Amino acid sequence: MALELRASHGHSLRMDIAGYEFPDGTTDSLNWLLVRFTVQVPGQEPWTQVDPSLETRELLSLARWFEGMDDADMRGHRPSIFFTEPNLSFSLVPVKGGKRRLRVHFDAESRPPWAPRRGQGAYSNAWVEFPLDEVDAKALAHWARAEHARFPPREPPWS
Numbered sequence: 001m002a003l004e005l006r007a008s009h010g011h012s013l014r015m016d017i018a019g020y021e022f023p024d025g026t027t028d029s030l031n032w033l034l035v036r037f038t039v040q041v042p043g044q045e046p047w048t049q050v051d052p053s054l055e056t057r058e059l060l061s062l063a064r065w066f067e068g069m070d071d072a073d074m075r076g077h078r079p080s081i082f083f084t085e086p087n088l089s090f091s092l093v094p095v096k097g098g099k100r101r102l103r104v105h106f107d108a109e110s111r112p113p114w115a116p117r118r119g120q121g122a123y124s125n126a127w128v129e130f131p132l133d134e135v136d137a138k139a140l141a142h143w144a145r146a147e148h149a150r151f152p153p154r155e156p157p158w159s
Contacts (some may be wrong), residue, residue, distance in 0.1 A: 001150075003143045005102075005135065010042035011128040013104055015132035017059070017147045021052040021153070030154040031056040035088060037105065039106070039128055044114045051109045053087040053099040056153040065090065069137040093129065 001018040001029035014037065035053040041047045053114035054062070069092065080091035081123040091103045105111055105127045115126040 001143060002147055003117060003140060004027075005104075005128075005130050007128075007130045007134055008039070011130060012038075012040040013128050013130075014038045017054075017151055018050055025154055027158075028156060030156060032109075033059065033151055039112060041112075041114075041128060044112070047112050047114070049110050051087050051154045053085050053110060054083055056148060056151055058083045058150070059144055062090070063141045063148065064127075064138050066141035066144060067111075069132065069135070069140075092132070095131075100132045100137050101125050101129040102132055 002014050004014050006012045018034040018036040020030070021034050022029055030054040033054045033056060034050050034109060036048070037048040038046055038048040061099045065078070076104055082088060083087045086107045089105045089107075091105065093103045095101055099114075107126060111126055114118075
């Protein structure tokens with residue numbers, strides 16, 4: 001099951017959980033998930049990356065964050081969500097007219113090849129964004145909860 005976002009201005013994101021980073025469960029890092037995403041930005045080649053970007057518990061936190069996105073006045077809702085690894089984060093960005101956009105940020109190993117890594121412009125093009133009125137927050141939350149059900153937290157066999 002994949003999360004798919006497409007914006008009328010040309011940004012797109014396809015993201016899914018490829019599996020546990022350590023499927024055999026023989027390490028203390030049992031709950032890291034491999035996140036696969038394909039990003040398209042106008043004027044750039046599509047880019048696909050797979051990195052251990054989320055832990056299972058963070059996927060559930062993301063579902064809750066998506067569920068709160070529709071709150072028009074943002075009471076009790078954080079404008080951004082970050083995870084243990086800096087590869088991936090999400091934020092709600094205000095734009096003219098009181099509207100907002102969902103921005104998906106990529107950093108560290110998940111930084112797009114066309115995004116500068118140092119110096120001036122080092123943070124440009126390291127994200128894609130989607131007008132919130134083009135995003136189905138309930139579907140995003142459903143995706144995150146369904147993926148969490150497919151990849152639940154695991155207990156170490158030695159505990």
